[in-house]
Amino acid sequence: MTCDQGAAAASLPGFVRPEVDHDSAPFWASLRDRRLVVQRCTGCRTLRWPFRSVCAVCRVRECTEETMSGDGTLYSWTVIHHATVPTPPALLPYCVALVALAEDPRILIPAQYDGPRGELCSGLPVTAAYHDVTDDLTVLHWRRRGGRGERGLGERAAGERAAGEPAAGAP
Numbered sequence: 001m002t003c004d005q006g007a008a009a010a011s012l013p014g015f016v017r018p019e020v021d022h023d024s025a026p027f028w029a030s031l032r033d034r035r036l037v038v039q040r041c042t043g044c045r046t047l048r049w050p051f052r053s054v055c056a057v058c059r060v061r062e063c064t065e066e067t068m069s070g071d072g073t074l075y076s077w078t079v080i081h082h083a084t085v086p087t088p089p090a091l092l093p094y095c096v097a098l099v100a101l102a103e104d105p106r107i108l109i110p111a112q113y114d115g116p117r118g119e120l121c122s123g124l125p126v127t128a129a130y131h132d133v134t135d136d137l138t139v140l141h142w143r144r145r146g147g148r149g150e151r152g153l154g155e156r157a158a159g160e161r162a163a164g165e166p167a168a169g170a171p
């Protein structure tokens with residue numbers, strides 16, 4: 001994936017905005033909808049990611065987008081202490097997780113990991129999380145699946161109260 005300083009990122013000093021091109025536009029649009037999609041070749045039925053215009057297996061151009069469960073397992077990870085691209089200092093250090101999709105573990109998708117680094121281990125069950133960066137950009141993150149850490153920071157289930165928030169109907 002290439003990066004470009006987009007105009008909309010101007011409100012986030014130091015943030016490098018992903019470049020959305022013709023091929024990858026459906027992927028980025030799906031993240032806005034809280035879905036993780038990959039391409040499926042209409043010629044050989046192979047799932048593929050990242051998005052591209054031609055199937056690397058059979059060279060057919062036609063494909064469809066298929067919504068994945070968002071689940072996967074941790075294949076590998078790295079902790080970024082010294083960023084090689086412009087990064088807001090407050091974000092450092094951060095962890096990038098390489099995750100094998102549940103539907104096809106040959107597909108490995110890198111994204112930032114939300115959670116304590118101490119829980120990272122090969123094969124850790126993870127699930128997709130969606131972070132709105134701007135009004136028109138949502139990025140994929142990974143987080144631990146099941147148990148503690150199922151929801152990301154600031155996310156609450158329907159009806160769940162934040163600490164100190166009065167119960168519904170309370171005076």
Ligand SMILES: [Zn+2]
Nearest residue numbers: 041044055058
């Ligand atoms: Zn194909």
